[in-house]
Amino acid sequence: MSKKKDDKRIIFNSEQEMPLVxxxxxxxxxxxxxxxxxxxxxxxxxxxxxxxxxWKFCPDTSIDIVDEWPVVNYDYCKGCGVCAEECPEKCxxxxxxxx
Amino acid sequence: MKKVIMGNHALSYGAMLSRxxxxxxxxxxxxxxxxxxxxxxxxxxxxxxKFIKVESEHSAMAACLGASMAGARTFTATSxxxxxxxxxxxxxxxxxxxxxxMGDINRAMAPGWSIWTDQIDSLxxxxxxxxxxxxxxxxxxxxxxxxxxxxxxxxxxxSMVILDAFALSHTYEVVEIPEQEKVDAYLPPFNPPYxxxxxxxxxxxxxxxxxxxxxxxxxxxxxxEKVPALVEETGREYEKMFxxxxxxxxxxxxxxxxxxxxxxxTAGLTARVVVDELRAQGVKAGNLRIKLFRPFPFEQVRSxxxxxxxxxxxxxxxxxxxxxxxxxxxKSAMYGLPSEPAIFGFIAGLGGRDITRETYKEIADYALxxxxxxxxxxWIGVKK
Amino acid sequence: MSKERKMTITLPRxxxxxxxxxxxxxxxxxxxxxxxxxALGQKTILCIPACCWSVIDGPFPHSSLDVPIYHCAFETAAxxxxxxxxxxxxxxxxxxxxxxxxxDGGTFDIGIQALSGAAERNEDFIYACYDNEAYMNxxxxxxxxxxxxxxxxxxxxxxxxxxxxxxxxxxxxxxxIPYIATASIAYPEDMVKKFKKAKDIHGTRFIHIYAPxxxxxxxxxxxxxxxARLAVQTGYxxxxxxxxxxxxxxxxxxxxxxPITEYLKLQGxxxxxxxxxxxxIQAEVDNNYQKILKKxxx
Numbered sequence: 001m002s003k004k005k006d007d008k009r010i011i012f013n014s015e016q017e018m019p020l021v022x023x024x025x026x027x028x029x030x031x032x033x034x035x036x037x038x039x040x041x042x043x044x045x046x047x048x049x050x051x052x053x054x055w056k057f058c059p060d061t062s063i064d065i066v067d068e069w070p071v072v073n074y075d076y077c078k079g080c081g082v083c084a085e086e087c088p089e090k091c092x093x094x095x096x097x098x099x
Numbered sequence: 100m101k102k103v104i105m106g107n108h109a110l111s112y113g114a115m116l117s118r119x120x121x122x123x124x125x126x127x128x129x130x131x132x133x134x135x136x137x138x139x140x141x142x143x144x145x146x147x148x149k150f151i152k153v154e155s156e157h158s159a160m161a162a163c164l165g166a167s168m169a170g171a172r173t174f175t176a177t178s179x180x181x182x183x184x185x186x187x188x189x190x191x192x193x194x195x196x197x198x199x200x201m202g203d204i205n206r207a208m209a210p211g212w213s214i215w216t217d218q219i220d221s222l223x224x225x226x227x228x229x230x231x232x233x234x235x236x237x238x239x240x241x242x243x244x245x246x247x248x249x250x251x252x253x254x255x256x257x258s259m260v261i262l263d264a265f266a267l268s269h270t271y272e273v274v275e276i277p278e279q280e281k282v283d284a285y286l287p288p289f290n291p292p293y294x295x296x297x298x299x300x301x302x303x304x305x306x307x308x309x310x311x312x313x314x315x316x317x318x319x320x321x322x323x324e325k326v327p328a329l330v331e332e333t334g335r336e337y338e339k340m341f342x343x344x345x346x347x348x349x350x351x352x353x354x355x356x357x358x359x360x361x362x363x364x365t366a367g368l369t370a371r372v373v374v375d376e377l378r379a380q381g382v383k384a385g386n387l388r389i390k391l392f393r394p395f396p397f398e399q400v401r402s403x404x405x406x407x408x409x410x411x412x413x414x415x416x417x418x419x420x421x422x423x424x425x426x427x428x429x430k431s432a433m434y435g436l437p438s439e440p441a442i443f444g445f446i447a448g449l450g451g452r453d454i455t456r457e458t459y460k461e462i463a464d465y466a467l468x469x470x471x472x473x474x475x476x477x478w479i480g481v482k483k
Numbered sequence: 484m485s486k487e488r489k490m491t492i493t494l495p496r497x498x499x500x501x502x503x504x505x506x507x508x509x510x511x512x513x514x515x516x517x518x519x520x521x522a523l524g525q526k527t528i529l530c531i532p533a534c535c536w537s538v539i540d541g542p543f544p545h546s547s548l549d550v551p552i553y554h555c556a557f558e559t560a561a562x563x564x565x566x567x568x569x570x571x572x573x574x575x576x577x578x579x580x581x582x583x584x585x586x587d588g589g590t591f592d593i594g595i596q597a598l599s600g601a602a603e604r605n606e607d608f609i610y611a612c613y614d615n616e617a618y619m620n621x622x623x624x625x626x627x628x629x630x631x632x633x634x635x636x637x638x639x640x641x642x643x644x645x646x647x648x649x650x651x652x653x654x655x656x657x658x659x660i661p662y663i664a665t666a667s668i669a670y671p672e673d674m675v676k677k678f679k680k681a682k683d684i685h686g687t688r689f690i691h692i693y694a695p696x697x698x699x700x701x702x703x704x705x706x707x708x709x710x711a712r713l714a715v716q717t718g719y720x721x722x723x724x725x726x727x728x729x730x731x732x733x734x735x736x737x738x739x740x741x742p743i744t745e746y747l748k749l750q751g752x753x754x755x756x757x758x759x760x761x762x763x764i765q766a767e768v769d770n771n772y773q774k775i776l777k778k779x780x781x
Contacts, residue, residue: 007503010544015314020255021196022315023293024302024546028503031541036508052491056671057708059513061502068490076502080509080697081705094705120573123566149569154600158562161555161597165530165566168553171573173566191556295551295567297526297579302546304554306538 033060037079039094041072047091054083054092100276106267107132109237109274110176110202110260113244115146116282117200119174120289121166123151123159125181128214129264130204133176156181160188160199167197168303170294172248176202178264179220180209186224189257193228193319195304198251198258198289200244201229205364205415206264207450215451216264218364218416222392222424228319230258230326231393233363237272239345239390242337245277246345249286249333254322264451266365277341285340323394330391347396349388352378353403356385358466361404361412361429363389366454370413373459384463389425397432404429405438411466413458415448422476443472447479493672495521504547506539509704511694511711513539514668515613516548516584519692522678523609525550527580528571530564532594533557534586535620535696536613558593560585561601564608580682581608587628588618591649602658605686609678612651612689615696623699632764634752635699643755647767652725655689659728662688665720668695669711673722673734693720701751713746718772723779731778743768 007029012018019025043054054070055063062077063070072083084092104112110133114122122141124134140146149166153159156177163173177185182203192199203221207213221231232247234240240262247258262268293301307315327347334345351371353359358377360370367388377384387403389396404410410433414423421427426444433439443466448454458479465477499520506513512535520527529552531537537554541547555563560583568581585594590612598610617635618624625635627649638644655663662684666674674692681688695711697704714720715735722734743765747753756764 012311012314012544015317018311018314018318019544020292020315020318021194022304022307022311022543024305024541024552025544026546027501027549028505028541028545028547029501030545031503031505033503050488050490052493055490055492056494057514059506059508059510059517059707060504061498061500061517065490065492068488070490073502078508080707081703082509082708085705086708121566121569123562123569149573151565151569151606152604153562153565154596154603157558158565158597158600161559161562162566162569165553165555165563165568166570166573167566169528169567169570169574169576171570173570187556188559295528295553295571296576297528297551300525300546300549300551302540302543302548302552302554305540305546305552306542308542311543 032075033078034075037077037097039079039081040074040077040097041079041081041083041092042095043070043072044091045069047089049089051088053086053088057082057086101273102276103271104237104274105132105269105271106237106240106262107204107269108136109240110244111136111140112276113241114174115140116277116279117245117248117286118172119148120171121149121151121163121173122175123153123162124175125153125156125159125177127178127181129206129268130176130178130202133202156184157188160185160192163199164188164192164195164197167199168295170289170291172289173199174201175199176204178204179206182220182224183208186227189224189227189229192257196255198255200247200251200258200260203259203261204264204268205261213450214264216266216415217449217451221259221261222416225393225424228256229393230256231261232258233261233390233392234267235365235367235388237267237274238343240267241274242341242343242345245282245286246333246337250326250329252289253329254325255291256319256322256326263365281340285337326394327391327396327398347391348399348403349390350403351386353385353387353407355383356407357383358409358411358463359385359387359404359407360459360462361387361389361410361425363392363425364415366413366415366448369454369456370459373456373463376456377463382463382467395428395432400429400432401436404433404440405436407440409466410440410442411462412442412444413462414444414446415454417446417449441471443477445477445479452480494518494675497521497524499525499549501547503541504539505541506535507698509697509707510539511668511696511707512536512613512615515692515694518668518671518674519611519678520548520550522675523580523582523682526578527582528553528567530555530560530567530581530583532560532585532589533620534589536584538620557589559597560589560594561610562597564610565601565604565606568606568608583608583610585612586620587612587614587616588626591628591651592626599658602655602660602687605660607685609681609688609690611692613692613694615694615699617699619696619699631767632753632756632760634755640755652691656725656728660687660689661685661727663725665691665693665722667693667711667715667720667722669708669715670722670735677724702749706749710746710749713741716741717743717746717768719743719746719768721772721775723775731780733776733779733781740772
């Protein structure tokens with residue numbers, strides 16, 4: 001399992017390095033899907049009631065719970081906006097990504 | 100122990116002695132007795148296996164593959180339309196490197212409905228990446244199932260053990276049933292290099308980009324190329340333990356022959372009777388029965404046939420718009436060799452029409468009369 | 484909010500689905516997987532036929548799930564799972580849960596023969612269908628799960644889908660399997676409860692998950708959960724269970740169902756519908772909802 005949590009991309013240089021079959025040897029964490037984003041969620045923690053709803057509804061598993069606060073992982077957040085839409089306190093806003 | 104059993108039961112005994120753990124099958128004439136006996140064996144405890152009575156051959160193969168991925172030894176059997184329905188999953192088995200062993204009873208393809216033998220069903224699957232063995236006796240069927248597991252599991256490539264409908268499937272012959280203990284010594288339990296287990300989670304068969312796909316197929320071909328030597332090695336080992344050699348081809352009086360019949364399946368045994376008769380008349384005939392068809396036993400076929408002036412290939416099949424399949428393959432194997440013989444292609448026995456001594460006599464007459472084949476295909480027995 | 488107060492966590496904390504997967508923004512199918520695995524835990528083997536998830540998981544040699552996956556042929560989710568279960572039993576693993584995880588095309592259409600066969604044999608696995616109501620992975624073609632009135636690339640606006648959605652629960656219930664449930668990504672606690680319940684039952688268990696697809700429905704990615712909720716609140720996709728083919732239980736009673744138009748108007752795939760067509764769809768929804776209430780004895 002520990003291997004799976006690695007965010008290194010596995011690259012094969014020759015067929016000898018490859019397994020016999022198409023089988024996974026590492027996780028998708030190498031794929032920083034944050035690059036897909038046009039808008040990003042920003043959480044106003046002063047208004048946050050710690051309801052856990054943003055964490056719960058994130059399709060990209062990109063809201064972590066750090067010291068009992070929700071924290072967006074911008075490496076992976078695709079900017080879908082579900083968290084902002086679902087937040088009952090409306091303390092998440094989607095802002096233009098600076099490119 | 101010796102028993103008088105039908106060819107279909109020889110497959111069942113082979114699977115039982117190999118300790119197949121999961122069997123999934125769907126009934127089709129003329130395969131039914133294979134799975135009937137296995138059901139019986141599972142029900143009465145002779146065989147400790149799960150029998151999944153699926154709703155189609157496609158599901159039969161799919162279930163075998165799932166079980167194989169979970170680390171179990173698997174067996175199924177089918178015929179004709181059933182094999183064709185499985186086609187997609189045959190690629191899945193070889194591409195996913197799952198060493199299923201399957202019996203196929205050679206039956207002609209519909210329409211019109213035919214339950215009788217020819218080889219088009221299995222030969223239509225020749226490019227699916229399966230090892231194919233064509234058997235000519237019930238003993239050979241039983242022995243080959245056991246050997247097939249050994250070869251398949253070593254290389255992680257599936258095997259098809261093939262026998263003629265009725266001519267073998269329903270014909271009773273005396274068969275030596277090996278002792279379980281000895282079979283266990285020959286064939287160790289299945290222990291694949293990878294499997295589906297939460298203890299070591301992998302995703303198998305995911306999206307494979309052009310960056311990787313070709314290497315995986317290269318590896319499959321490279322391992323396919325190891326099959327002939329492994330058949331030889333495991334066949335000799337089998338001979339040592341059970342007294343019966345299991346080879347790639349079966350050479351009957353080819354050495355010094357002026358005409359060799361190339362055959363496969365039960366048609367080979369008829370050929371031998373004719374070889375003996377021709378020899379009695381002063382014609383030096385021989386018979387080369389090709390047992391291992393995929394991978395093609397290039398080395399042995401070349402070494403035997405390059406010493407022969409004339410070769411008559413009998414095909415109980417046809418690749419429409421081309422030739423008989425064995426004829427194509429033998430020609431391609433011999434192409435460009437300095438001592439390439441004159442190779443004649445004959446088609447006979449489609450849809451279960453008998454291949455008799457007369458068939459071979461006609462073939463011999465034609466081949467002896469001509470220096471080179473004058474027709475692309477010589478049909479034997481067509482009512483013109 | 485005080486620093487000391489703990490976050491309210493209503494689902495198992497363990498994440499078996501990692502970030503970095505290839506789903507579109509706001510993908511409902513991804514939430515479905517995340518919740519299902521939270522319920523089932525790591526000792527789970529998935530059989531995934533051709534569907535969005537065969538791509539979402541990631542290309543060889545990577546995967547976004549910490550459970551074993553067997554990517555199987557399109558029509559073989561149920562037959563492959565039957566085989567995996569039998570194989571595990573024979574190698575002595577009785578503990579691991581086997582789950583077929585298929586889209587609506589792989590379940591309602593091409594995989595229904597194998598599914599019916601497995602259900603008739605009462606094979607011991609969970610079959611989860613995440614339903615996004617069309618062939619989304621191939622680019623939004625209609626399936627027999629596509630609802631009446633919907634646009635897809637093979638039911639263009641001028642010839643939108645005129646046929647009803649296939650009643651998959653009715654079909655599965657007719658097999659008398661021990662457990663059937665509907666679940667929605669808008670109600671994750673309910674979904675987790677159902678998967679946990681299913682895990683402890685033997686035999687064929689079927690869970691039909693409603694999973695919105697912004698790409699295929701022409702809806703906003705941020706509306707995914709809202710749409711799933713509206714589907715329940717309008718009575719379009721009620722949450723219920725069927726045990727042994729006979730005990731029907733409604734899990735969430737909706738006192739005042741919202742009009743279907745609230746659900747339809749958020750989706751581009753229904754934009755072409757005129758009022759009389761929407762009225763017809765409303766009548767369909769009412770009728771289906773009443774049928775389910777009746778089966779639930781309400």
